[in-house]
Amino acid sequence: MLFLAQMEVVIPHDADPELVEQRKRAEQERAQQLQRAGKWRHLWRVAGRYANVSVLDVDSHEELHELLSTLPLFPYLDITITPLTRHPSALSDAEA
Amino acid sequence: MLFLAQMEVVIPHDADPELVEQRKRAEQERAQQLQRAGKWRHLWRVAGRYANVSVLDVDSHEELHELLSTLPLFPYLDITITPLTRHPSALSDAEA
Amino acid sequence: MLFLAQMEVVIPHDADPELVEQRKRAEQERAQQLQRAGKWRHLWRVAGRYANVSVLDVDSHEELHELLSTLPLFPYLDITITPLTRHPSALSDAEA
Amino acid sequence: MLFLAQMEVVIPHDADPELVEQRKRAEQERAQQLQRAGKWRHLWRVAGRYANVSVLDVDSHEELHELLSTLPLFPYLDITITPLTRHPSALSDAEA
Amino acid sequence: MLFLAQMEVVIPHDADPELVEQRKRAEQERAQQLQRAGKWRHLWRVAGRYANVSVLDVDSHEELHELLSTLPLFPYLDITITPLTRHPSALSDAEA
Amino acid sequence: MLFLAQMEVVIPHDADPELVEQRKRAEQERAQQLQRAGKWRHLWRVAGRYANVSVLDVDSHEELHELLSTLPLFPYLDITITPLTRHPSALSDAEA
Amino acid sequence: MLFLAQMEVVIPHDADPELVEQRKRAEQERAQQLQRAGKWRHLWRVAGRYANVSVLDVDSHEELHELLSTLPLFPYLDITITPLTRHPSALSDAEA
Amino acid sequence: MLFLAQMEVVIPHDADPELVEQRKRAEQERAQQLQRAGKWRHLWRVAGRYANVSVLDVDSHEELHELLSTLPLFPYLDITITPLTRHPSALSDAEA
Amino acid sequence: MLFLAQMEVVIPHDADPELVEQRKRAEQERAQQLQRAGKWRHLWRVAGRYANVSVLDVDSHEELHELLSTLPLFPYLDITITPLTRHPSALSDAEA
Amino acid sequence: MLFLAQMEVVIPHDADPELVEQRKRAEQERAQQLQRAGKWRHLWRVAGRYANVSVLDVDSHEELHELLSTLPLFPYLDITITPLTRHPSALSDAEA
Numbered sequence: 001m002l003f004l005a006q007m008e009v010v011i012p013h014d015a016d017p018e019l020v021e022q023r024k025r026a027e028q029e030r031a032q033q034l035q036r037a038g039k040w041r042h043l044w045r046v047a048g049r050y051a052n053v054s055v056l057d058v059d060s061h062e063e064l065h066e067l068l069s070t071l072p073l074f075p076y077l078d079i080t081i082t083p084l085t086r087h088p089s090a091l092s093d094a095e096a
Numbered sequence: 097m098l099f100l101a102q103m104e105v106v107i108p109h110d111a112d113p114e115l116v117e118q119r120k121r122a123e124q125e126r127a128q129q130l131q132r133a134g135k136w137r138h139l140w141r142v143a144g145r146y147a148n149v150s151v152l153d154v155d156s157h158e159e160l161h162e163l164l165s166t167l168p169l170f171p172y173l174d175i176t177i178t179p180l181t182r183h184p185s186a187l188s189d190a191e192a
Numbered sequence: 193m194l195f196l197a198q199m200e201v202v203i204p205h206d207a208d209p210e211l212v213e214q215r216k217r218a219e220q221e222r223a224q225q226l227q228r229a230g231k232w233r234h235l236w237r238v239a240g241r242y243a244n245v246s247v248l249d250v251d252s253h254e255e256l257h258e259l260l261s262t263l264p265l266f267p268y269l270d271i272t273i274t275p276l277t278r279h280p281s282a283l284s285d286a287e288a
Numbered sequence: 289m290l291f292l293a294q295m296e297v298v299i300p301h302d303a304d305p306e307l308v309e310q311r312k313r314a315e316q317e318r319a320q321q322l323q324r325a326g327k328w329r330h331l332w333r334v335a336g337r338y339a340n341v342s343v344l345d346v347d348s349h350e351e352l353h354e355l356l357s358t359l360p361l362f363p364y365l366d367i368t369i370t371p372l373t374r375h376p377s378a379l380s381d382a383e384a
Numbered sequence: 385m386l387f388l389a390q391m392e393v394v395i396p397h398d399a400d401p402e403l404v405e406q407r408k409r410a411e412q413e414r415a416q417q418l419q420r421a422g423k424w425r426h427l428w429r430v431a432g433r434y435a436n437v438s439v440l441d442v443d444s445h446e447e448l449h450e451l452l453s454t455l456p457l458f459p460y461l462d463i464t465i466t467p468l469t470r471h472p473s474a475l476s477d478a479e480a
Numbered sequence: 481m482l483f484l485a486q487m488e489v490v491i492p493h494d495a496d497p498e499l500v501e502q503r504k505r506a507e508q509e510r511a512q513q514l515q516r517a518g519k520w521r522h523l524w525r526v527a528g529r530y531a532n533v534s535v536l537d538v539d540s541h542e543e544l545h546e547l548l549s550t551l552p553l554f555p556y557l558d559i560t561i562t563p564l565t566r567h568p569s570a571l572s573d574a575e576a
Numbered sequence: 577m578l579f580l581a582q583m584e585v586v587i588p589h590d591a592d593p594e595l596v597e598q599r600k601r602a603e604q605e606r607a608q609q610l611q612r613a614g615k616w617r618h619l620w621r622v623a624g625r626y627a628n629v630s631v632l633d634v635d636s637h638e639e640l641h642e643l644l645s646t647l648p649l650f651p652y653l654d655i656t657i658t659p660l661t662r663h664p665s666a667l668s669d670a671e672a
Numbered sequence: 673m674l675f676l677a678q679m680e681v682v683i684p685h686d687a688d689p690e691l692v693e694q695r696k697r698a699e700q701e702r703a704q705q706l707q708r709a710g711k712w713r714h715l716w717r718v719a720g721r722y723a724n725v726s727v728l729d730v731d732s733h734e735e736l737h738e739l740l741s742t743l744p745l746f747p748y749l750d751i752t753i754t755p756l757t758r759h760p761s762a763l764s765d766a767e768a
Numbered sequence: 769m770l771f772l773a774q775m776e777v778v779i780p781h782d783a784d785p786e787l788v789e790q791r792k793r794a795e796q797e798r799a800q801q802l803q804r805a806g807k808w809r810h811l812w813r814v815a816g817r818y819a820n821v822s823v824l825d826v827d828s829h830e831e832l833h834e835l836l837s838t839l840p841l842f843p844y845l846d847i848t849i850t851p852l853t854r855h856p857s858a859l860s861d862a863e864a
Numbered sequence: 865m866l867f868l869a870q871m872e873v874v875i876p877h878d879a880d881p882e883l884v885e886q887r888k889r890a891e892q893e894r895a896q897q898l899q900r901a902g903k904w905r906h907l908w909r910v911a912g913r914y915a916n917v918s919v920l921d922v923d924s925h926e927e928l929h930e931l932l933s934t935l936p937l938f939p940y941l942d943i944t945i946t947p948l949t950r951h952p953s954a955l956s957d958a959e960a
Contacts, residue, residue: 001252001253002140002253003275003336004140004149005336011939012301012302013876013879013939013940014302014876014878015301027185028184028185031185032185032187035186035187035188036187042138042151043183043185043186044098044100044180044181044182044183044186045180045181045182045183045184045929046178046179046180046181047179047180047181047925047926047928047929047932047945048179048867048869048928048929048932048933048943048945049943049945050933052183053100053178053180055138060193060277061193061194061275061276061277061335062277062278062335064275064277064335064336065277065333065335065336068335068336069336069338075299075301076301079336079337081274081275081335081336081337082142082149082273083142083143083144083195083253083256083273083275084140084141084142084143084149084253085140085141085142085143085252085253085254085256085257086140086141086254087139087140087141087148088124088141089123089124089127089128089139090131090139090140091128091131091132092131097924097925098925099720099947101720107267108685108686109204109207109267109268110204110206110686111685141257143253143254143256143257143260143273144195144197144256144257144260144261144271144273145271145273146261156865156949157719157865157866157947157948157949158719158949158950160719160720160947160949161717161719161720161949164719164720165720165722171683171685172685175720175721177719177720177721177947178945179867179925179928179945179947180925181924181925181926181928181929182926194332196332196341203459205396205399205459205460206396206398219377220376220377223377224377224379227377227378227379227380228379234330234343235375235377235378236290236292236372236373236374236375236378237372237373237374237375237376237449238370238371238372238373239371239372239373239445239446239448239449239452239465240371240387240389240448240449240452240453240463240465241463241465242453244375245292245370245372247330274334274341275334275335275336276332276333276334276335276341277332277333277334277335278332278333279331279332279333279340280316280333281315281316281319281320281331282323282331282332283320283323283324284323289444289445290445291467291528293528300493300494302494303493348385348469349385349386349467349468349469349527350469350470350527352467352469352527352528353469353525353527353528356527356528357528357530363491363493364493367528367529369467369527369528369529370465371387371445371448371465371467372445373444373445373446373448373449374446386524388524388533395651397588397591397651397652398588398590411569412568412569415569416569416571419570419571419572420571426522426535427567427569427570428482428484428564428565428566428567428570429564429565429566429567429568429641430562430563430564430565431563431564431565431637431638431640431641431644431657432563432579432581432640432641432644432645432655432657433655433657434645436567437484437562437564439522466526466533467526467527467528468524468525468526468527468533469524469525469526469527470524470525471523471524471525471532472508472525473507473508473511473512473523474515474523474524475512475515475516476515481636481637482637483659483816485816492781492782494782495781540577540661541577541578541659541660541661541815542661542662542815544659544661544815544816545661545813545815545816548815548816549816549818555779555781556781559816559817561658561659561815561816561817562657563579563637563640563657563659564637565636565637565638565640565641566638578812580812580821587747589684589687589747589748590684590686603857604856604857607857608857608859611858611859611860612859618810618823619855619857619858620770620772620852620853620854620855620858621737621852621853621854621855621856622850622851622852622853623733623734623736623737623740623753623851623852623853624675624677624736624737624740624741624751624753624851625751625753626741628855629772629850629852631810658814658821659814659815659816660812660813660814660815660821661812661813661814661815662812662813663811663812663813663820664796664813665795665796665799665800665811666803666811666812667800667803667804668803673828673829674829674908675851676908676917699953700952700953703953704953704955707954707955707956708955714906714919715951715953715954716866716868716948716949716950716951716954717948717949717950717951717952718946718947718948718949719947719948719949720947724951725868725946725948727906732769732853733769733770733851733852733853734853734854736851736853737853753850753851754849754910754917755771755829755832755849755851755910755911755912756829756908756909756910756911756917757828757829757830757832757833757908757909757910757911758830758908758909759907759908759909759916760892760909761891761892761895761896761907762899762907762908763896763899763900764899771912773912780877780878782878783877829911830911832911832912833909833911833912836911836912837912837914843875843877844877847912847913849911849912849913
């Protein structure tokens with residue numbers, strides 16, 4: 001089942017730069033692992049902002065929460081969640 | 097180039113029901129035509145709302161505006177546009 | 193899987209009173225049918241507002257959308273959806 | 289009498305990690321104690337956010353304030369309160 | 385138990401003037417009846433707005449909802465409810 | 481003349497605890513002094529929040545500003561002011 | 577005592593044009609009468625909006641409410657009120 | 673002197689279509705006349721919305737208000753005004 | 769030409785107190801100098817807030833920006849600007 | 865293709881002043897380089913705010929994001945992006 005996840009990244013200006021870099025590297029690794037597992041179906045950068053637009057495909061709300069709350073950048077993320085379903089005008093079945 | 101388009105549909109309660117039905121049918125036809133043309137890349141219903149989440153793939157802002165402003169339901173739509181670009185952690189090149 | 197649904201009812205002042213009454217009666221019938229089916233797990237009135245707080249238990253986003261968009265009062269509802277999951281401090285398993 | 293309590297947890301990034309952990313443990317203990325006492329009737333995690341949705345059952349506003357303001361995480365909580373009452377379409381008497 | 389109720393009155397410009405006048409007269413009568421009964425403890429006009437600030441004293445959320453939702457002007461009211469309790473610095477016991 | 485004052489207290493998490501405690505004690509003393517003087521007519525706690533709802537009775541805007549801006553907790557307060565007047569449906573003259 | 581009053585004028589598009597014109601003429605007459613009486617101390621148009629910024633000088637909240645609520649355009653006005661007082665850096669005593 | 677003007681066009685769905693068309697034609701004529709006069713320096717469509725972004729060059733606030741409030745579509749416009757000045761990093765003097 | 773300037777002062781709680789005091793003294797001096805020069809036409813305190821309402825009279829947007837951005841408290845100010853013009857119902861020419 | 869970019873600059877009060885100054889100088893250099901390259905088509909200061917209004921001309925969303933996210937002041941910027949297109953009433957072709 002699909003969720004739109006809109007994530008804004010807010011790094012406090014006085015955070016430890018090394019910690020931040022380490023979390024960013026871990027985030028990238030985790031994001032790619034989840035894409036390969038088919039869980040993170042779409043991942044786009046919002047042009048001009050430190051933010052992304054994502055579509056996640058999970059089996060339950062437990063999995064959704066586990067996936068998001070263990071992201072290395074989670075403490076810096078402001079996430080908005082929107083549940084998605086098949087649109088009656090959508091041609092492709094694969095989207096649902 | 098990709099845009100996230102989030103569309104809320106607001107039908108005035110005293111609109112002519114026949115006109116509304118006619119526009120809905122024309123909207124569906126147009127949406128499917130644009131999907132077949134590869135312009136309307138993703139189309140999801142927001143669960144529980146008369147709203148959709150879309151990803152559009154156009155060649156210019158002119159084309160984006162032409163596409164949206166000629167939708168049969170345009171007079172009833174409140175549209176939010178977000179320009180998207182490739183995310184550095186995205187695995188697939190096809191997304192950009 | 194559980195969703196918090198917060199619904200505000202906004203009846204246009206110039207709506208046909210008979211139509212509104214008919215929809216209210218149908219809404220009550222449908223709400224009780226969904227409660228008996230175990231889909232509408234909780235239903236509270238917000239004190240002082242024409243609004244309710246609900247917890248819905250559905251198997252998919254398709255079912256969530258079908259359930260909400262076919263409510264007789266749907267054209268007058270402004271609905272906010274929040275996906276819920278088990279809280280690590282919750283004692284009861286039944287909640288998840 | 290019932291209240292919906294929606295709580296967002298905001299931990300300042302430069303808070304003392306030991307203090308935070310200690311408060312989280314105390315919070316869990318207190319939350320479970322209040323559930324056992326029948327005061328914290330429902331407790332759900334908001335999927336994807338460090339937040340919860342709760343339904344509290346108290347005898348007075350004094351008890352509501354005492355309950356919330358003595359939560360170990362209270363200094364980090366942003367709480368929205370909504371008074372609930374029985375819905376005319378609710379089947380179960382136990383909800384009120 | 386006390387609630388702050390902040391009420392904005394919004395009369396649609398094309399409402400039937402006679403119906404509005406009739407509801408206003410009934411509202412005044414009802415408001416005074418509730419004041420005499422000790423339920424509507426305080427009632428102030430907001431200077432410069434068609435709005436009031438009220439403090440209501442009710443025994444339950446059921447009574448609060450019954451009181452507000454049967455006000456003759458209820459269809460035109462936008463009401464914000466805030467539960468109040470005794471302030472630790474308040475001198476008078478009568479306030480709680 | 482009466483003003484509704486709605487005060488939210490926001491203590492920065494890294495403020496000096498001793499300074500905060502000292503200001504809280506001074507605030508309580510001042511609040512009670514102003515109640516005894518008839519200036520702070522009503523003072524309620526908002527249930528579940530570090531906030532209060534107050535009604536102040538002052539002779540001028542100068543007095544209102546002097547009263548509020550010299551509160552010991554003023555640096556931590558976010559105050560919303562609403563001028564009140566007699567409501568045409570109010571029974572008691574004493575309110576105005 | 578002085579109040580800043582910021583007024584937005586919103587004329588419903590289907591209001592009776594004659595009624596609107598009549599109210600505008602009456603409004604102008606009343607506004608000038610109040611200026612001559614020294615009650616409406618300042619009156620500016622907001623450039624580019626059907627709105628004004630005003631400073632009113634009244635003896636009480638009753639007078640403020642009477643003055644505003646009897647304006648011929650009051651049913652179309654959205655008014656924001658801010659109580660003003662002498663600024664410690666102001667040179668002129670006449671402002672207070 | 674320059675102003676950014678952001679204009680949203682909101683046509684009521686039950687406005688007289690002929691009146692609207694007539695105003696749109698008059699608006700276009702007026703907009704081009706003001707461009708030729710050097711007053712309407714920039715005029716862009718917001719892609720996907722019935723809205724524009726404009727930069728106006730006027731000699732006074734009177735002229736700004738006269739220009740905007742006499743636009744044929746003014747009754748349907750929601751206009752946000754931002755005063756602009758030369759940016760210290762701007763290369764071109766012509767902008768100021 | 770006239771501008772309404774609404775200024776909120778937000779002093780970070782951990783700012784250097786001496787620096788703040790020094791800036792406040794310099795601000796007062798500068799504000800009075802600008803009043804004497806006829807540039808700062810009106811200056812009021814918002815009752816109950818660390819904020820002011822001002823009317824500035826400048827010859828250009830450059831002068832407006834220069835005036836505001838060199839205020840000693842500028843780093844702590846949140847300023848909202850509204851361009852003003854003569855109101856058609858204003859009696860006094862001196863206001864424009 | 866054109867984008868309106870509205871940038872607010874928020875410098876944390878406890879940022880290292882030398883770092884800030886260095887970034888401001890680098891920002892100015894970069895802004896002028898991008899203006900000379902024809903990418904930063906318009907750059908205005910918002911009068912009275914530490915903010916600018918810009919029009920950017922880029923070939924893709926990738927270029928837009930690269931341009932903005934590498935600005936030396938990017939960590940302090942809150943940027944709002946609006947895609948622009950040719951307005952049907954615009955006289956000049958050069959704008960599109």
